[in-house]
Amino acid sequence: MRIGELAERTGVSTRSLRYYEQHGLLHARRTPNGYRDYGEDDVRLVSEIRALLDIGFTLEETRPFVDCLRRGHSTGGSCAESVEVYERKLADIDREIRVLLARRAEVAAQLAQSCPGCFVRG
Amino acid sequence: MRIGELAERTGVSTRSLRYYEQHGLLHARRTPNGYRDYGEDDVRLVSEIRALLDIGFTLEETRPFVDCLRRGHSTGGSCAESVEVYERKLADIDREIRVLLARRAEVAAQLAQSCPGCFVRG
DNA sequence: GTAAACGTTGACATCGGCGTCAATGTCAAG
DNA sequence: CTTGACATTGACGCCGATGTCAACGTTTAC
Numbered sequence: 001m002r003i004g005e006l007a008e009r010t011g012v013s014t015r016s017l018r019y020y021e022q023h024g025l026l027h028a029r030r031t032p033n034g035y036r037d038y039g040e041d042d043v044r045l046v047s048e049i050r051a052l053l054d055i056g057f058t059l060e061e062t063r064p065f066v067d068c069l070r071r072g073h074s075t076g077g078s079c080a081e082s083v084e085v086y087e088r089k090l091a092d093i094d095r096e097i098r099v100l101l102a103r104r105a106e107v108a109a110q111l112a113q114s115c116p117g118c119f120v121r122g
Numbered sequence: 123m124r125i126g127e128l129a130e131r132t133g134v135s136t137r138s139l140r141y142y143e144q145h146g147l148l149h150a151r152r153t154p155n156g157y158r159d160y161g162e163d164d165v166r167l168v169s170e171i172r173a174l175l176d177i178g179f180t181l182e183e184t185r186p187f188v189d190c191l192r193r194g195h196s197t198g199g200s201c202a203e204s205v206e207v208y209e210r211k212l213a214d215i216d217r218e219i220r221v222l223l224a225r226r227a228e229v230a231a232q233l234a235q236s237c238p239g240c241f242v243r244g
Numbered sequence: 245g246t247a248a249a250c251g252t253t254g255a256c257a258t259c260g261g262c263g264t265c266a267a268t269g270t271c272a273a274g
Numbered sequence: 275c276t277t278g279a280c281a282t283t284g285a286c287g288c289c290g291a292t293g294t295c296a297a298c299g300t301t302t303a304c
Contacts, residue, residue: 004280014281015262033270035281056225059261077236086233087240093226097219103178104215111208114199118209126250136251137292155300157251181291 003028006038010046020049023059025066045069048076056093061085125150128160132168142171145181147188167191170198178215183207 007014020026021036026045028036045066052062064085065076076082111118129136142148143158148167150158167188174184186207187198198204233240 002281013262015264018283019262033281035270053261055228075236077232083233083237083240086229086237089229090226090233093222093229097222097226100215100219100222104212104219106177107208107211107215110199111205111212114197115205115208118205124251135292137294140253141291155251157300175291 001038002031003036003038006042006046009043010050012046012050017046020046020059025049025059025063041069052076055089057085057089061089123160124153125158125160128164128168131165132172134168134172139168142168142181147171147181147185163191174198177211179207179211183211 001009003014003017006012007017010017017026017036021028026042026049028038028042031037048065048069049059049062052065053059064079064081068079068082069076071079073079077086123131125136125139128134129139132139139148143150148164148171150160150164153159170187170191171181171184174187175181186201186203190201190204191198193201195201199208
């Protein structure tokens with residue numbers, strides 16, 4: 001299928017698809033006229049990428065998952081490297097949450113100080 | 123005092139000080155030779171800006187605080203507009219935290235699924 | 245007089261994922 | 275032949291705060 005169809009079926013813009021390819025996450029065959037030619041498997045790959053990006057992964061971090069799928073695994077996460085990324089990501093998220101909680105506390109404290117009448121739930 | 127001294131006393135780069143001024147948060151008198159000339163009060167203003175930026179406020183959001191100080195209040199947060207920003211910020215942070223928690227859950231779930239042996243604390 | 249240290253403005257680079265426009269090629273339908 | 279939908283590559287814009295460099299003026303100390 002051509003890029004337009006892949007875009008439509010995955011809900012990803014053609015711009016993004018080319019971007020993914022530019023970064024080596026997607027490989028497209030070319031038809032004689034130079035058009036990109038994708039197979040059914042690519043729908044899966046793109047879906048995996050999107051799902052991960054939506055959860056906050058960077059494009060780079062999706063690479064192990066894509067590689068994993070391409071190696072024939074049923075899930076992008078069933079490879080050691082993917083698991084590592086999962087765990088790093090969990091740690092990242094936890095760190096971010098701690099930062100936000102600390103920040104929240106600080107803001108709440110300052111608010112309480114400068115506005116004694118303001119109640120802050122939490 | 124000149125910009126170098128203010129930078130040193132506040133721990134803020136001269137680049138940043140000029141940036142704050144460019145965005146109307148700082149006003150500097152000029153000496154005859156064109157150098158910026160700051161007063162003691164400006165140390166306070168800059169400290170307020172930095173403190174807020176460090177807690178995750180945008181430069182724009184620090185404006186009410188600066189204005190508040192400039193109007194003679196002892197604290198940047200003791201004005202109605204500042205309190206509003208505080209509250210908006212708290213809401214923002216809470217929203218971000220919720221997003222991260224949801225994200226964390228999702229990542230943990232996927233990890234658990236693709237790596238049944240991996241334990242995830244939380 | 246001259247070097248060092250400081251000041252000035254202006255402009256480009258960063259980061260990430262993508263929108264968007266431009267200039268141009270391809271192909272199917274009328 | 276022409277129109278329109280689709281494809282190609284390349285490049286700029288965005289967002290926010292700041293680093294950094296350039297090219298130049300000022301002050302201080304020797």
